[in-house]
Amino acid sequence: MELCYFLTLDSFITDPLTHDFMRKALLMSSLVAAVCGFLSSYLTLKGWALMGDAVSHSVMPGVVVAYALGLPFSLGAFIFGVGSVALIGFIKQKSRVKEDTVIGLVFTGFFALGIVLVSKIKSNIDLHSILFGSPLGISLSDVKQTIFISLLVVILLSIFRKDLMLYCFDPRHAKTVGINVFFLHYLLLTCLSLAAVVGLQSVGIILVVAMLITPGATAYLLTDKFDNMTVISVLSAIISSLIGIYVSFWFDLETGGSIVLAQTFIFLFAFLFAPRYGIFKLKKLFAGYK
Amino acid sequence: METINYQNFRIEAENICVDYNGKVALYDANLRLKPGQICGLVGMNGAGKTTFFNALTGFVNISKGKIRINGESVRSAQKDQTIAYVPQNEGIDSQFPISVWDVVMMGRYGSMNIFRCPRESDVQAVKDAIERVDLNEHLSTPIGNLSGGQRKRTFLARAIAQRASILLLDEPFSGVDIRTEKLISELFIQFKNEGKTILLSTHDMIHVREFCDLVLLINKTVVAYGETSEVFTPENITTTFGGISPDFLFGPES
Numbered sequence: 001m002e003l004c005y006f007l008t009l010d011s012f013i014t015d016p017l018t019h020d021f022m023r024k025a026l027l028m029s030s031l032v033a034a035v036c037g038f039l040s041s042y043l044t045l046k047g048w049a050l051m052g053d054a055v056s057h058s059v060m061p062g063v064v065v066a067y068a069l070g071l072p073f074s075l076g077a078f079i080f081g082v083g084s085v086a087l088i089g090f091i092k093q094k095s096r097v098k099e100d101t102v103i104g105l106v107f108t109g110f111f112a113l114g115i116v117l118v119s120k121i122k123s124n125i126d127l128h129s130i131l132f133g134s135p136l137g138i139s140l141s142d143v144k145q146t147i148f149i150s151l152l153v154v155i156l157l158s159i160f161r162k163d164l165m166l167y168c169f170d171p172r173h174a175k176t177v178g179i180n181v182f183f184l185h186y187l188l189l190t191c192l193s194l195a196a197v198v199g200l201q202s203v204g205i206i207l208v209v210a211m212l213i214t215p216g217a218t219a220y221l222l223t224d225k226f227d228n229m230t231v232i233s234v235l236s237a238i239i240s241s242l243i244g245i246y247v248s249f250w251f252d253l254e255t256g257g258s259i260v261l262a263q264t265f266i267f268l269f270a271f272l273f274a275p276r277y278g279i280f281k282l283k284k285l286f287a288g289y290k
Numbered sequence: 291m292e293t294i295n296y297q298n299f300r301i302e303a304e305n306i307c308v309d310y311n312g313k314v315a316l317y318d319a320n321l322r323l324k325p326g327q328i329c330g331l332v333g334m335n336g337a338g339k340t341t342f343f344n345a346l347t348g349f350v351n352i353s354k355g356k357i358r359i360n361g362e363s364v365r366s367a368q369k370d371q372t373i374a375y376v377p378q379n380e381g382i383d384s385q386f387p388i389s390v391w392d393v394v395m396m397g398r399y400g401s402m403n404i405f406r407c408p409r410e411s412d413v414q415a416v417k418d419a420i421e422r423v424d425l426n427e428h429l430s431t432p433i434g435n436l437s438g439g440q441r442k443r444t445f446l447a448r449a450i451a452q453r454a455s456i457l458l459l460d461e462p463f464s465g466v467d468i469r470t471e472k473l474i475s476e477l478f479i480q481f482k483n484e485g486k487t488i489l490l491s492t493h494d495m496i497h498v499r500e501f502c503d504l505v506l507l508i509n510k511t512v513v514a515y516g517e518t519s520e521v522f523t524p525e526n527i528t529t530t531f532g533g534i535s536p537d538f539l540f541g542p543e544s
Contacts, residue, residue: 045386093311162406166396169386176347176375177400178368224387224432
């Protein structure tokens with residue numbers, strides 16, 4: 001029966017919009033995708049993919065504790081997100097263990113703590129929605145929080161856009177001309193924690209790192225200009241979210257997984273056909289026909 | 291235009307020590323440079339050349355000693371855009387999506403407002419700097435598409451645009467073409483006449499003889515320092531390079 005719907009693209013797109021929860025999910029996920037996509041440019045260029053993975057997993061116990069105490073879950077997530085990075089830095093400096101090992105052991109430790117807490121605290125926390133996201137069941141208070149955090153991150157990134165680019169590109173020069181590198185480091189980290197918090201509502205803790213790195217990686221293959229990279233990253237993130245939600249609606253699939261899969265497919269497409277950096281280099285193919 | 295007092299020291303480093311988590315990278319190093327002086331920094335890999343640069347720019351903290359830049363602290367030198375650092379080609383991510391123009395504009399960031407909006411004067415400074423390194427045809431070229439020499443010139447232009455009075459150059463001649471090498475040596479003479487102070491690290495002994503008034507030989511600490519003609523002797527070089535004879539270092543062609 002469902003197949004009939006695809007005969008008209010119109011109803012494929014408009015039918016879900018008649019549902020209130022779908023409109024909210026589409027809007028919220030697009031907003032979250034835009035924020036994560038914006039940040040994604042910086043994280044991929046800075047080489048912070050693993051850091052993104054670490055922070056997003058480490059927020060887990062924060063979310064659980066905040067829920068249990070009746071606090072905004074973003075607050076708990078933020079504290080544990082930044083805390084994990086501080087702990088990684090501390091252990092790295094005070095021991096001979098290599099950095100990637102430290103990152104791995106700290107975030108899995110935090111994540112495990114979160115899972116244990118969920119089983120102990122037995123409240124109305126839905127483990128499934130934390131792990132895999134629940135954009136279709138987002139509550140009104142979560143909507144407000146998400147909008148507030150998203151705007152905050154977008155404003156911060158916009159103001160310090162160029163400084164952050166310089167910090168990712170050449171921190172030594174930044175320091176030499178008196179730009180506060182320490183501040184920029186923690187600013188990027190703060191934005192990362194906040195983006196992970198809003199991102200986990202869309203796709204869940206396990207997959208949120210994809211929102212933070214895949215759009216940036218896709219954009220990186222498509223352009224040589226930083227500003228274009230940011231725009232492409234944001235757009236590809238938003239499009240993936242929309243595709244993911246529609247597809248999950250019609251085929252009854254897990255929403256978070258669908259969004260991330262859409263991002264992965266867009267990346268693969270860029271990987272294969274990007275004009276300059278794809279393996280088939282479309283530019284060259286077309287040039288052959290001229 | 292500020293008047294340059296050729297009697298005052300631009301760089302004064304006194305007994306500086308740098309260690310990374312207890313591992314000593316540099317100790318008891320001294321250096322004094324005046325305006326218009328070009329000094330070569332020579333030493334093995336790991337002898338502390340980059341650490342010395344990092345200490346002067348404030349990128350790492352010194353654990354002992356004192357650094358004065360134009361008689362003031364490193365912190366205020368940063369605020370005044372006094373020092374420009376030109377990195378090694380290997381020290382930067384050449385695949386970063388950024389154009390020549392944007393890199394050179396970064397030289398102006400320190401003196402712009404918080405949003406880093408270029409003023410008329412910034413745009414002019416960037417134009418002039420790019421003109422001086424002869425990269426006019428590559429304004430919007432991504433740095434990934436440049437040759438090693440062109441990339442080196444891009445970062446030199448950034449230092450020029452910054453209008454710094456002290457230039458620190460890490461291996462300015464490594465991996466560059468003849469044309470760039472010639473252009474850099476011409477620029478050095480201009481910089482010298484403008485009263486800029488230059489400290490450059492190099493592996494190439496010939497360049498030291500050619501450009502440097504002074505030479506600083508280091509191996510974790512200062513082995514020898516002074517006028518190139520007096521200090522740059524085979525004995526000192528051998529000591530600096532841990533007993534390897536200069537014949538071997540210079541290679542058969544020199």
